Structures are given as C-alpha cells and as structure tokens.
Amino acid sequence: MFNLNDPRWGKDDGTNGQQSNNNQDPNRRPGSGGPPDLDELWRDFNRKLNGLFGKKRGSGNGGSTPPQRPDLYPSAKGMGVGVIILVVIGVLGWLSSGFFIVQEGQQAAVTRFGKLAYITDAGFHWRLPYPFEADEIVNVSQVRSVEVGRGGEVKATGLPESAMLTEDENIVDVRFAVQYRIDNVVDYLYNNRSPDDAVSQAAETAVREVVGNKTLDYVLYEGREQVASDVQVLTQKILDRYKTGIIITTVTLQNVQPPEQVQAAFDDAIKAGQDRERLKNEAQAYANNVIPRAQGTASRLIQDAEAYKAQVVAQAQGDTSRFDQILQQYEKAPQVTRERMYLQTMQDILSSVSKVMVDSRNNNNLLYMPLDKLLQQSAGKAPTSATAAPAAPTTVPTLPAASVGTAPATADSSASAPDGTAPSSSRTSRDTLRERNFQ
Structure with a gap:
C-alpha cells in the first residue's frame, strides 16, 4: 500500500529493481532527498519503546529471527510502565512545591484550606502542597x-x-x-x-x-x-x-x-522672634562676663574688710593688753611710771624735730648737739619739706654738770624764750606739766 507521504506517489512503477530492494529492507527510508515519512518515524519510536521495556521478538528454528512487520503502536505493558513513571514524577514535583524558605527578619503564616494553621520563623520549611496548604511571608523587621x-x-x-x-x-x-x-x-x-x-x-x-x-x-x-x-x-x-x-x-x-495668604506676616514674626533670641543671647553673654568679675571684686573687698577687721581687733587687743600692763605697773609705782611714760613720749616727739633752741642762761651745763643725725634728717625730709608746715621750735633737755643722773630740763613744743621769767624751781614746773598731761 502507498501512503500519501510516500515520495513515490504518482511516479512510474516500472523500476522493479528498486521495488524489490525496498521490499527486502523495510527499514530503509524511501527516497534519499525527500521529506521523512511519518509512518517510518512512528515505527522507529515503537521499536525503541519496545526495546526499552524489554519486549523480545520470538525466536524461530536455529535461533534466527525472521523478519517481522514492526508494531505500529506500543504494547499495553510498556504504556502502563510509562504512565506510572510519569505519575511518580508528577507526584514528586507536586510534593516538592511544598518547600519554602523564610529569610532572616521574616515570618510566614501557613494556612490549611484557607484557615490559619501555624506561624513559622526564619529557616527552611515544608508544608502540604497546594491546595491543601499555602504560605504567606511577611517582613516583620522592615521599617x-x-x-x-x-x-x-x-x-x-x-x-x-x-x-x-x-x-x-x-x-x-x-x-x-x-x-x-x-x-x-x-x-x-x-x-x-x-x-x-x-x-x-x-x-x-x-x-x-x-x-x-x-x-x-x-x-x-x-x-x-x-x-x-x-x-x-x-x-x-x-x-x-x-x-x-x-x-x-x-x-x-x-x-x-x-497658609500662603498670611505667610509674609508670619515670616516677619519669625524674624522678630529670632532677633529676640539673638538679643537674649547677647545679654546672657554680657551677664556671664560681668557677673563673675563683680563676684570676684566683691569677694576681694570682703577679704580686705576681714583682714582690716582682724588687724584692728588685734591692735585693739594689743593696746588693751599693753594698757593693762601699764596699769599694773602704775598701781605698783605711780611716780616712776608717770616719769617713764613722759620721757618716752617726749623722746618720740623730739626725735622728729629738726630745730633746736638752747637756753643760754645755764652756762654751767654741757650741751650735746647730734649734728650728724640732724643733717641726715634734714636731707631725708628735704624733698617733702617744701609743702610741709614748719616745725615748732623746741628746747632740748640739758645735762647738769654736777650730776649725770639728774632728769633733763624742761622742754616744750611751744618754744619757751629766754625772757628772764624762769620758774623758781625746775622740778616743780616739770611735775606740774606731767600732772597736767595725765589729767
């Protein structure tokens, strides 16, 4: 029989040699340059499928295999095994679809028939494939x-x-x-x-x-x-x-x-507020500069006052103690104490006097004139003597020639002149002056 796909369709059948050769080799592809025969391809597929599933051809006498017509369709056994393999592969692929990975910082909600079953954390997990279970992954660490x-x-x-x-x-x-x-x-x-x-x-x-x-x-x-x-x-x-x-x-x-309609007015108000803050900051900076200096000055004045207070109190206490000691000595010997106090006072007064008045009537006495000390005092006071008041003339005590232990003559800062009106007794006049001073 001829097929529509046979390349010999419509050609002369006189080539018996070629026809006999084709009958001898049924597996030979007809026509070297034509398109492949679909029946031939189907037969080749059937032969390979039968060989894959172990189908053997029957053996004749002498073990030779007579040429047989190839099967046009696979056997039922081969088709069953192929279907089973395909089903197994499909089931494995369906089960593998249940694997899922949850990344770090994520959680997955697994639902079974649309109802929440459980929550999983990060890791590699498996669930029942669709449509039994499904998963939804949510990133819980993302802000x-x-x-x-x-x-x-x-x-x-x-x-x-x-x-x-x-x-x-x-x-x-x-x-x-x-x-x-x-x-x-x-x-x-x-x-x-x-x-x-x-x-x-x-x-x-x-x-x-x-x-x-x-x-x-x-x-x-x-x-x-x-x-x-x-x-x-x-x-x-x-x-x-x-x-x-x-x-x-x-x-x-x-x-x-x-709003934009009043934005300009609010900008002016904001600028005024900024100026206010700037002035406040400047005032605060000035206060931070002045207040510490004022506090330092106040502290220094307080310390000076405390020092002056301590000095005055100490001086007063010293004067009090000295007066108490003098009083004790005065109670023991009033006359000697008055004499010593008088001499000490006159010594303090006359030590700073640069003018000396001499009583020329007493020619019997030896007069001591410390000219070197007077010259030194005059030289030291020369720069300031121009504006100072002139010193009052005084008299120095004279030493009697007969007795060295006699008290010095009367001296007074009011400069008693030698006018012939001398007192009758020098001791009486000195005692009178001493009593007048202590009164």
Missing part, C-alpha cells in the same frame, strides 16, 4: 513609612488636605511622616483588609485631634516636638483598638506653616 498631608486640595473647601484648624480658630498646614513596623503577623494579615491604609487614616485622625487642642503659636514654635509625641501616642491607641498588629516607631513633623 515602613507613610506620609500624611501630601494629597491635593479638597474641593469643598479649596484647602489642601494638610490644612488643619487650631484651638484659636486659625488654619495651619501640617505635613508629617509616620514610620512603623509589623509586630503581630496574624493581626496584620487577618484582622484588617488594608492595614497600611489604616495607619495613614489613623495618623491623620490623630494629628487633627492634637492640633485642634493647641494654639497656632504653640504648634508653630515651641510645641512641635510635643505635638509629634502626642500624635504618635494617639495613633498607636487607634491602631491597637483595631488590632492591626502594627507598632508606630516615629512621627516626624516635616512642615508646619501657616
């Missing part, structure tokens, strides 16, 4: 961020979404960012449809409530950090109420400013 106030304008009011009303009925534009992470995988996956959108909505609700309870100046200037802290606490409370499994880590106020 996620959402920005609030970046939307467009609200058609009803014509103001941006970031515009908020303060307690003193002013409008302020607040834009901020919220950073959060997943704390509970089960709550995050199964308690809310869109937990990320819930974070944005809860943060916007919280900031409107916080700003609505504060004044404009508080939100713009001194209370920005406190506002961010209050927004974080209130947002966390809202998310916990809905059991979203999310923890708010940080709330950052990115932009807080008044």
Whole structure:
C-alpha cells in the first residue's frame, strides 16, 4: 500500500529493481532527498519503546529471527510502565512545591484550606502542597513609612488636605511622616483588609485631634516636638483598638506653616522672634562676663574688710593688753611710771624735730648737739619739706654738770624764750606739766 507521504506517489512503477530492494529492507527510508515519512518515524519510536521495556521478538528454528512487520503502536505493558513513571514524577514535583524558605527578619503564616494553621520563623520549611496548604511571608523587621498631608486640595473647601484648624480658630498646614513596623503577623494579615491604609487614616485622625487642642503659636514654635509625641501616642491607641498588629516607631513633623495668604506676616514674626533670641543671647553673654568679675571684686573687698577687721581687733587687743600692763605697773609705782611714760613720749616727739633752741642762761651745763643725725634728717625730709608746715621750735633737755643722773630740763613744743621769767624751781614746773598731761 502507498501512503500519501510516500515520495513515490504518482511516479512510474516500472523500476522493479528498486521495488524489490525496498521490499527486502523495510527499514530503509524511501527516497534519499525527500521529506521523512511519518509512518517510518512512528515505527522507529515503537521499536525503541519496545526495546526499552524489554519486549523480545520470538525466536524461530536455529535461533534466527525472521523478519517481522514492526508494531505500529506500543504494547499495553510498556504504556502502563510509562504512565506510572510519569505519575511518580508528577507526584514528586507536586510534593516538592511544598518547600519554602523564610529569610532572616521574616515570618510566614501557613494556612490549611484557607484557615490559619501555624506561624513559622526564619529557616527552611515544608508544608502540604497546594491546595491543601499555602504560605504567606511577611517582613516583620522592615521599617515602613507613610506620609500624611501630601494629597491635593479638597474641593469643598479649596484647602489642601494638610490644612488643619487650631484651638484659636486659625488654619495651619501640617505635613508629617509616620514610620512603623509589623509586630503581630496574624493581626496584620487577618484582622484588617488594608492595614497600611489604616495607619495613614489613623495618623491623620490623630494629628487633627492634637492640633485642634493647641494654639497656632504653640504648634508653630515651641510645641512641635510635643505635638509629634502626642500624635504618635494617639495613633498607636487607634491602631491597637483595631488590632492591626502594627507598632508606630516615629512621627516626624516635616512642615508646619501657616497658609500662603498670611505667610509674609508670619515670616516677619519669625524674624522678630529670632532677633529676640539673638538679643537674649547677647545679654546672657554680657551677664556671664560681668557677673563673675563683680563676684570676684566683691569677694576681694570682703577679704580686705576681714583682714582690716582682724588687724584692728588685734591692735585693739594689743593696746588693751599693753594698757593693762601699764596699769599694773602704775598701781605698783605711780611716780616712776608717770616719769617713764613722759620721757618716752617726749623722746618720740623730739626725735622728729629738726630745730633746736638752747637756753643760754645755764652756762654751767654741757650741751650735746647730734649734728650728724640732724643733717641726715634734714636731707631725708628735704624733698617733702617744701609743702610741709614748719616745725615748732623746741628746747632740748640739758645735762647738769654736777650730776649725770639728774632728769633733763624742761622742754616744750611751744618754744619757751629766754625772757628772764624762769620758774623758781625746775622740778616743780616739770611735775606740774606731767600732772597736767595725765589729767
């Protein structure tokens, strides 16, 4: 029989030699240059499949194998074994689809027929393949961020979404960012449809409530950090109420400013506040410079006063002690004590006098003139004597010629002149002067 794919279709059959050769070699591909025969390919496949599964041809006499017509289809046994192998390979591939890897910082929720079965941590795991079980991996260590106030304008009011009303009925534009992470995988996956959108909505609700309870100046200037802290606490409370499994880590106020219509006036107010702070800093620097110096001066004056006090007290105590000693000596010998005190006083007074007056009537006495000391005193006082008052003339005591132990003559700073009116007795006059001084 001829096949439509036979290259000899429609050619002359007179070539008996070629036909006989083809009958002798049924496995020979007809036509060397034509397309392959599909039947020939199918027969080759069947022969290889039968040889693979151990199908042997029957042996005739003498062990020779007579030529047989190749099978057009594989045997039932070979097909069964092939199907089993394919099924085994498919089952192994299906079971291997249950292996999954959870990276560090991630958790996986495994569901069985759509219901949560268990939670796994990082590592290599296996579950029942689909459709029995499925897994969903969530990154719990990643810090996620959402920005609030970046939307467009609200058609009803014509103001941006970031515009908020303060307690003193002013409008302020607040834009901020919220950073959060997943704390509970089960709550995050199964308690809310869109937990990320819930974070944005809860943060916007919280900031409107916080700003609505504060004044404009508080939100713009001194209370920005406190506002961010209050927004974080209130947002966390809202998310916990809905059991979203999310923890708010940080709330950052990115932009807080008044509306554009009054921006220029607020800029002037901000500049004035900056000038105020600058002047305060300069005043504080001046105070830091002046106060320590004033404190040092006050401390020095206090120390000087204490030293002067100690000096005066010590001097007074010394004078008191000396007076007590003199008093004791005076009580023992009043006359001798008065004499000694008088002589000491006159010595202190006359030691600084540069002028000497001599009584020429007493020619019997020997007069001692310390000219060398007088010249030294005059030379030392010469620079300052021009403006000083002239010293009062005095008389020096004279030593009597007969007796060396006699008391010196009367001397007075008022300069008694030799006018012939001498006292009758020098001792009486000296005693009278001493008593007058002690009185």
